[in-house]
Amino acid sequence: MAAISGGGGGGGTGAASRWHYLDQIRRNPGPFNEDSDVSDEALAAWDKAKVLVIGAGGLGCEILKNLALSGFKDIHVIDMDTIDISNLNRQFLFRKDDVGKFKAEVAAAFVEKRVNGVKITPHNCRIQEFDEDFYMQFQIVVCGLDSIDARRWINATLVNMVDMENQDSLKPLIDGGTEGFKGQTRVIFPTITPCIECQLDLYTPRAAVPLCTLATIPRQPEHCIEWAHIIAWDQEKPFPSLDKDDPEHITWLYQKASARAQEFGIAGVTYSLTQGVVKNIIPAIASTNAIIAASCCNEALKIATNAAPALGFEESYMMYSGDDSIYTSTFRYDKKDDCAVCGNLAKPLAVDPAWTLQELLDSFAVKPDLQLKKPSIRAEGKTLYMQFPPGIEEQTRPNLDKTLKDGLGLEPGFEIAVTDPSFPALTFQFILKFA
Amino acid sequence: MTEIITSQTPPILHGPSEKEKKYDRQLRLWAASGQEALESANILLVNSGAGAVGVETLKNLVLPGIGKFTIVDDAVVNQADLGVNFFLEEDSLGKLRSECCTKLLQELNPEVQGDWFPKSVGTLDLPDVLTTSPRYTLIVYTNPIREEDLATIEAYASQHKVPVVSIHSAGFYSYFRTSLPGTFPIVDTHPEVEKTTDLRLLSPWPELVDFAQEMTKDIDALDDHEHGHIPYVVILLYCLEQWRQSHNGANPTNTKDKREFGKFVLAKSRTNNPEGGEENFQEAAAAINKNIKLPELETGLEEVFNYQLSDEFELQSTFWVIARAVKDFYLKHGCLPLPGALPDMKAQSSVYVKLQNIYKAKARRDVHEVLEIARANTGGKDVDLAEVELFCKNARFVKLINAKAPEQQLNQIYDTEKANDAAAEAMKEETSGAFSLPMSNFFIYLALAATSHNATAPADAIITTISSKIPNAIGDKRMLQVAQEVARAGGGELHNISALTGGMVAQEIIKIITKQYVPIDNTCIFDGISSRCQVLRL
Numbered sequence: 001m002a003a004i005s006g007g008g009g010g011g012g013t014g015a016a017s018r019w020h021y022l023d024q025i026r027r028n029p030g031p032f033n034e035d036s037d038v039s040d041e042a043l044a045a046w047d048k049a050k051v052l053v054i055g056a057g058g059l060g061c062e063i064l065k066n067l068a069l070s071g072f073k074d075i076h077v078i079d080m081d082t083i084d085i086s087n088l089n090r091q092f093l094f095r096k097d098d099v100g101k102f103k104a105e106v107a108a109a110f111v112e113k114r115v116n117g118v119k120i121t122p123h124n125c126r127i128q129e130f131d132e133d134f135y136m137q138f139q140i141v142v143c144g145l146d147s148i149d150a151r152r153w154i155n156a157t158l159v160n161m162v163d164m165e166n167q168d169s170l171k172p173l174i175d176g177g178t179e180g181f182k183g184q185t186r187v188i189f190p191t192i193t194p195c196i197e198c199q200l201d202l203y204t205p206r207a208a209v210p211l212c213t214l215a216t217i218p219r220q221p222e223h224c225i226e227w228a229h230i231i232a233w234d235q236e237k238p239f240p241s242l243d244k245d246d247p248e249h250i251t252w253l254y255q256k257a258s259a260r261a262q263e264f265g266i267a268g269v270t271y272s273l274t275q276g277v278v279k280n281i282i283p284a285i286a287s288t289n290a291i292i293a294a295s296c297c298n299e300a301l302k303i304a305t306n307a308a309p310a311l312g313f314e315e316s317y318m319m320y321s322g323d324d325s326i327y328t329s330t331f332r333y334d335k336k337d338d339c340a341v342c343g344n345l346a347k348p349l350a351v352d353p354a355w356t357l358q359e360l361l362d363s364f365a366v367k368p369d370l371q372l373k374k375p376s377i378r379a380e381g382k383t384l385y386m387q388f389p390p391g392i393e394e395q396t397r398p399n400l401d402k403t404l405k406d407g408l409g410l411e412p413g414f415e416i417a418v419t420d421p422s423f424p425a426l427t428f429q430f431i432l433k434f435a
Numbered sequence: 436m437t438e439i440i441t442s443q444t445p446p447i448l449h450g451p452s453e454k455e456k457k458y459d460r461q462l463r464l465w466a467a468s469g470q471e472a473l474e475s476a477n478i479l480l481v482n483s484g485a486g487a488v489g490v491e492t493l494k495n496l497v498l499p500g501i502g503k504f505t506i507v508d509d510a511v512v513n514q515a516d517l518g519v520n521f522f523l524e525e526d527s528l529g530k531l532r533s534e535c536c537t538k539l540l541q542e543l544n545p546e547v548q549g550d551w552f553p554k555s556v557g558t559l560d561l562p563d564v565l566t567t568s569p570r571y572t573l574i575v576y577t578n579p580i581r582e583e584d585l586a587t588i589e590a591y592a593s594q595h596k597v598p599v600v601s602i603h604s605a606g607f608y609s610y611f612r613t614s615l616p617g618t619f620p621i622v623d624t625h626p627e628v629e630k631t632t633d634l635r636l637l638s639p640w641p642e643l644v645d646f647a648q649e650m651t652k653d654i655d656a657l658d659d660h661e662h663g664h665i666p667y668v669v670i671l672l673y674c675l676e677q678w679r680q681s682h683n684g685a686n687p688t689n690t691k692d693k694r695e696f697g698k699f700v701l702a703k704s705r706t707n708n709p710e711g712g713e714e715n716f717q718e719a720a721a722a723i724n725k726n727i728k729l730p731e732l733e734t735g736l737e738e739v740f741n742y743q744l745s746d747e748f749e750l751q752s753t754f755w756v757i758a759r760a761v762k763d764f765y766l767k768h769g770c771l772p773l774p775g776a777l778p779d780m781k782a783q784s785s786v787y788v789k790l791q792n793i794y795k796a797k798a799r800r801d802v803h804e805v806l807e808i809a810r811a812n813t814g815g816k817d818v819d820l821a822e823v824e825l826f827c828k829n830a831r832f833v834k835l836i837n838a839k840a841p842e843q844q845l846n847q848i849y850d851t852e853k854a855n856d857a858a859a860e861a862m863k864e865e866t867s868g869a870f871s872l873p874m875s876n877f878f879i880y881l882a883l884a885a886t887s888h889n890a891t892a893p894a895d896a897i898i899t900t901i902s903s904k905i906p907n908a909i910g911d912k913r914m915l916q917v918a919q920e921v922a923r924a925g926g927g928e929l930h931n932i933s934a935l936t937g938g939m940v941a942q943e944i945i946k947i948i949t950k951q952y953v954p955i956d957n958t959c960i961f962d963g964i965s966s967r968c969q970v971l972r973l
């Protein structure tokens with residue numbers, strides 16, 4: 001029998017046959033996209049498409065490779081991070097000698113060198129440093145981020161950019177995320193399909209351990225570590241500021257936590273656990289990143305070429321789980337009329353009238369559909385508390401100890417507006433209700 | 436506050452090694468034991484076709500530090516390879532694909548060894564490679580494959596009891612199938628932590644009963660602070676005792692009684708405090724549903740208990756020796772060995788630690804009892820304490836993979852999947868699209884398998900091949916569409932689909948090698964158009 005070399009096709013020698021396999025798909029409509037435009041003009045337009053990749057970490061490295069091998073020719077990548085040794089078990093574009101260099105720069109150079117004809121422009125900075133003009137130049141945005149705040153920011157930015165008169169202002173957003181053996185892919189057509197803010201309650205914020213438990217009745221090794229992190233560090237200030245990547249600082253916390261654990265007879269404080277709790281480390285492996293990044297790029301390819309129906313308009317969310325056999329589920333998520341980003345209705349906000357304003361603000365951090373760390377608040381247009389500038393903060397600070405009803409005179413039906421410096425473009429509108 | 440333990444010396448600090456730092460994010464998933472298993476593994480990839488999916492699989496094994504890999508592939512790198520395979524570069528053109536991919540993969544992790552065959556173009560002798568190489572831990576091959584190569588791999592796998600994974604990726608579709616040598620038990624299945632809690636509230640042992648009675652004998656005389664810090668385990672044991680006295684000795688096990696019992700518990704909470712209630716009593720009420728239940732066996736463990744071993748070799752394996760001992764324990768006591776973990780709950784530190792030790796001590800006693808039974812059984816003389824501990828801790832969730840032969844022929848599966856699709860379609864119509872169930876991916880498997888040895892077959896040839904086994908496939912619309920989609924790819928891989936599939940295959944190989952988490956049983960089919968996987972036993 002003859003050897004099946006190179007798949008039995010594409011054995012040509014010219015550079016045109018380089019995309020032989022991809023061309024099988026993009027030049028031949030299939031049974032699920034019979035009416036697709038597979039003309040040379042359509043392909044040429046696709047060659048000009050500009051794609052933005054946000055994040056050059058575990059997902060980002062894979063995404064850059066996949067986009068380059070999906071025929072995208074003009075790619076930009078943003079990441080402010082530098083390479084750490086613990087990245088090397090999955091961020092396969094980095095080597096030991098690269099530790100300390102910018103991720104975006106190293107990743108872009110590597111893929112450009114490996115895949116002929118692709119141009120990758122790195123930006124070693126935060127996404128917040130760019131304005132709408134910058135984001136307007138792209139046709140698709142693919143996100144491989146581990147931060148919810150950054151996702152919310154880019155989501156709000158892309159939704160705000162949509163101008164109904166200008167079709168090009170609508171940038172499909174493809175978002176991937178992983179944790180251990182699990183992950184998810186989402187496709188968002190800003191203002192048309194449910195946005196990331198609409199789905200925010202899918203991420204439940206981790207419940208914080210009450211301070212009194214840490215201070216007086218620790219029971220778990222994590223309680224001892226949090227005590228060292230939150231209370232002992234503040235009291236003793238062993239270094240000017242805590243650097244969670246400095247082994248000396250982690251060692252200090254580990255020793256403090258160990259001593260406290262011994263005092264209370266609690267077992268299980270280790271260096272690794274200390275690091276995990278303090279840095280909120282999420283386990284990450286190459287294979288899960290490969291799966292989710294490829295799923296994101298598969299959707300990008302389908303959207304760009306119409307080679308097959310993409311996620312988005314019907315089902316928009318794909319969840320993958322690989323720890324107990326393999327399960328995927330794709331589902332539809334509803335757009336919310338009271339979404340702070342893409343909706344236009346105020347949400348009801350149920351509060352206890354006896355709460356202090358401080359208690360209300362604290363509740364915003366753990367409220368699944370809000371998750372704000374530095375909220376400022378107005379009621380019926382009147383400022384109750386503002387984080388910035390310092391002058392106003394000082395003026396409004398006494399309100400924090402007042403109760404909502406008797407102290408501040410709030411009533412059911414009042415319009416409440418909440419803002420947070422992490423999301424300058426957003427105002428969260430509420431109608432007050434007494435529970 | 437508890438007494439300060441001053442007799443112990445402070446812990447000696449040893450920060451993580453370079454290797455622990457590099458592998459930190461994965462050690463949190465499979466620990467040092469899993470890593471050690473990976474580092475001892477020797478994987479063979481027999482590569483063919485467009486060749487990207489096998490290499491992407493290896494990438495995800497080289498990064499976490501597999502011991503060694505070998506690529507067997509007699510293809511010479513051409514232009515089309517450079518458009519789909521990231522582990523080739525311009526300089527690779529005209530060279531052996533096996534050699535070029537091996538070298539670029541090795542760059543990813545200097546701790547991993549790599550080798551390739553053939554050593555020069557046109558000299559591949561697969562049987563010779565297999566007989567002259569050190570034993571492979573696992574073999575991966577990609578379709579399309581020459582029939583004689585497949586026969587060689589299968590003979591080696593059955594002789595040496597080696598797991599084999601076959602992969603096929605074409606266009607938007609892929610599948611992979613694992614063939615394990617015999618029944619494959621998993622002890623360390625990593626169930627969700629919430630599921631593993633076992634408090635034994637309905638069958639407490641004397642030490643636990645004493646502890647609870649001691650704490651609650653003068654419950655009304657406790658001050659508010661003490662009362663508000665009684666651990667919920669103690670609250671529930673105390674309330675259960677009271678409940679039984681007023682309910683003819685019966686426990687609240689049905690839904691209605693549990694609801695009543697919840698009110699009963701909350702009624703004992705003190706409310707004349709500033710909070711107007713007590714958190715520990717709320718925790719107790721919330722814990723009723725999951726923790727007050729009669730012991731029942733999970734289906735996986737039941738299968739282990741009922742499994743009829745036929746193989747002498749298997750019979751002697753530590754797993755089965757311990758499994759038999761656990762079964763004896765279960766038959767004697769009516770419950771499994773206690774896992775021994777106690778979830779966090781509101782309590783004073785010293786009280787919590789004491790309660791935790793009561794659970795731990797009971798778990799240790801159970802482990803020793805199982806160990807004694809195991810050592811007295813045939814083949815159990817040398818059973819290791821650590822293995823018994825691991826088994827007892829995970830007993831409830833132990834699982835068997837590949838325990839029995841597939842129950843259905845392909846044509847029966849076809850009819851089942853077809854019927855499921857029809858039902859799904861009907862439901863979608865009935866609910867005007869509000870409820871839709873995923874369509875079967877089985878047809879994708881059939882169409883890809885029909886091109887296992889002939890990658891570029893047109894749609895009608897694919898249907899003809901399938902219909903030789905499944906006559907009903909002729910004339911079926913979905914079957915035809917899927918065959919057309921496979922034919923559209925012309926044997927070509929899309930990089931994304933191969934990268935995704937390579938990720939899933941690597942995950943499965945890691946699960947098989949580390950014997951942790953639960954591998955698929957046994958075929959996973961991926962549809963890149965609807966972005967869905969389906970696992971079937973074929």
Ligand SMILES: [Zn+2]
Pocket residue numbers: 194195196197198199336339340341342343
């Ligand atoms: Zn929204």
